Amino acid sequence: MVKLKKNKKLKILLLPGAFHSPSARFRIWQFVEPLKASGYEVVTRVPIPDRNYKGRKLFSNKWEKIPIKIKSIIRLISSMWMLRDLRRFDYVIANRDIVPDVKIKFLEKIVILSGVKFIFDFDDAIHLGAREKKLSEFLPACYYITPGNAYLAEYAQKLNNNVKIIPTVVNTEKYKPISFRKPGKLRIGWSGSSSTNIYCLPILKNVIETLSFKHDFEFIIISDKDPKINWIGVQSKFLLWRPETEITNLQHLDIGLMPLNDSPFERGKCGLKAIQYMALGKPALVSPVGVNAEIVTHGVDGFHCYNEADWIKYIETLILNPDLLIDMGKNARIKIESKYSVDYAMNIWKSILL
Known part of the structure; x- marks a missing residue:
C-alpha cells in the first residue's frame, strides 16, 4: 500500500458533476471519506444546477420551470466559481467534462493552466460523437486519465501516456449479503x-x-x-x-x-x-x-x-x-x-x- 509523504497533507478538489447520478456516486462521492481517512484534505464542489438535474424526478426540482438557456448560464457561472482558488490544491479530479456542453471548452483549460495536477475520470463512452473534439483538446495535457475499463483506456492512451484503469467499485461495508432470505417466490x-x-x-x-x-x-x-x-x-x-x-x-x-x-x-x-x-x-x-x-x-x-x-x-x-x-x-x-x-x-x- 502506498503511503503519503510525512508532514505533507495533499489537497484534492473533487468535481463529481452531480449529486445523485451513478457516475458521480460510484466514481467520486464514495471516495470522499476514504481519501480523508488516508490523510488527504478533500473539498468537493458541484455546479448548480448539477449535471443530472433532468433525471432527478425523485427529488424536488425547482429547475424544471426555468428556461434552458438561463439554466445553462447559471451552471456555467457556478462552474467558474468552483475553480476560483485552484492554486490552493495539489490535484483536481473531475468526473467527465466540467460542463457537459461541447461548446464550452475553456474550463478544463483553466484548470490545466493553473498548474494544478488535473485528473480526468470517466466511465462511459463519452468520446463517441460530438464530445470527441472537446476531449481531444485537453486530455493530452492531463496529469492522469482514469477510465473505468480497458475499452475506454484504449481511447485514452491515444491521447495521453498516463492512464490507469480504475474499475467502478462498491463499498463492501455497505453492500453486504443478507443472512436470511425474504419469504416468497x-x-x-x-x-x-x-x-x-x-x-x-x-x-x-x-x-x-x-x-x-x-x-x-x-x-x-x-x-x-x-x-x-x-x-x-x-x-x-x-x-x-x-x-x-x-x-x-x-x-x-x-x-x-x-x-x-x-x-x-x-x-x-x-x-x-x-x-x-x-x-x-x-x-x-x-x-x-x-x-x-x-x-x-x-x-x-x-x-x-x-x-x-x-x-x-x-x-x-x-x-x-x-x-x-x-x-x-x-x-x-x-x-x-x-x-x-x-x-x-x-x-x-x-x-x-x-
Missing part, C-alpha cells in the same frame, strides 16, 4: 434507469415470458420510472429506485440480470449493476459485452448470455439448482471483495496521488 431482477430500460428490457421480454410458462417466480424491476410492462403470463413487480432503498431492494433479489446490446457505446459501460448484484451475493447473468465478460466468470459467479436461448438456459439452470445459485452467489461476493471494492480502487488512487 424466487425473485429474478433487473435494475436500471428509465433512460436504459427501453433498450434493455426488450432483450428480456421473450426470455421472461417463456420461463414464466414453466416456472413460478417474480420478475422485479427496479427503476426511477415504472416501464409498465405487460408481458404475457409474467408476475412482475415494480420497485421505485431511491437512494435509501437501493441496497435493500437489491438484497432481496435471488438472481440479477444485466442485458446489453453490443454496440460501441455499451462496450464503454463499467458493469455497475453486475457488480452490485455480485457484492450482495447474487449470481449475475450478463450480456458479455465489454467489461461484463471480465467481471463475471462464466459458470463460476454468473453466466454469459449471448442470445435468448442462453438467457433461458442459464436462468432455468439456477431456478432448478438452488444449491448452485447459493454457491455462485458466494463466489460472486469473493470476486467483488478482491477486485471491485473501494479498498481495491483506493490503492490505485494512492499510487496516483503522491
Whole structure:
C-alpha cells in the first residue's frame, strides 16, 4: 500500500458533476471519506444546477420551470466559481467534462493552466460523437486519465501516456449479503434507469415470458420510472429506485440480470449493476459485452448470455439448482471483495496521488 509523504497533507478538489447520478456516486462521492481517512484534505464542489438535474424526478426540482438557456448560464457561472482558488490544491479530479456542453471548452483549460495536477475520470463512452473534439483538446495535457475499463483506456492512451484503469467499485461495508432470505417466490431482477430500460428490457421480454410458462417466480424491476410492462403470463413487480432503498431492494433479489446490446457505446459501460448484484451475493447473468465478460466468470459467479436461448438456459439452470445459485452467489461476493471494492480502487488512487 502506498503511503503519503510525512508532514505533507495533499489537497484534492473533487468535481463529481452531480449529486445523485451513478457516475458521480460510484466514481467520486464514495471516495470522499476514504481519501480523508488516508490523510488527504478533500473539498468537493458541484455546479448548480448539477449535471443530472433532468433525471432527478425523485427529488424536488425547482429547475424544471426555468428556461434552458438561463439554466445553462447559471451552471456555467457556478462552474467558474468552483475553480476560483485552484492554486490552493495539489490535484483536481473531475468526473467527465466540467460542463457537459461541447461548446464550452475553456474550463478544463483553466484548470490545466493553473498548474494544478488535473485528473480526468470517466466511465462511459463519452468520446463517441460530438464530445470527441472537446476531449481531444485537453486530455493530452492531463496529469492522469482514469477510465473505468480497458475499452475506454484504449481511447485514452491515444491521447495521453498516463492512464490507469480504475474499475467502478462498491463499498463492501455497505453492500453486504443478507443472512436470511425474504419469504416468497424466487425473485429474478433487473435494475436500471428509465433512460436504459427501453433498450434493455426488450432483450428480456421473450426470455421472461417463456420461463414464466414453466416456472413460478417474480420478475422485479427496479427503476426511477415504472416501464409498465405487460408481458404475457409474467408476475412482475415494480420497485421505485431511491437512494435509501437501493441496497435493500437489491438484497432481496435471488438472481440479477444485466442485458446489453453490443454496440460501441455499451462496450464503454463499467458493469455497475453486475457488480452490485455480485457484492450482495447474487449470481449475475450478463450480456458479455465489454467489461461484463471480465467481471463475471462464466459458470463460476454468473453466466454469459449471448442470445435468448442462453438467457433461458442459464436462468432455468439456477431456478432448478438452488444449491448452485447459493454457491455462485458466494463466489460472486469473493470476486467483488478482491477486485471491485473501494479498498481495491483506493490503492490505485494512492499510487496516483503522491
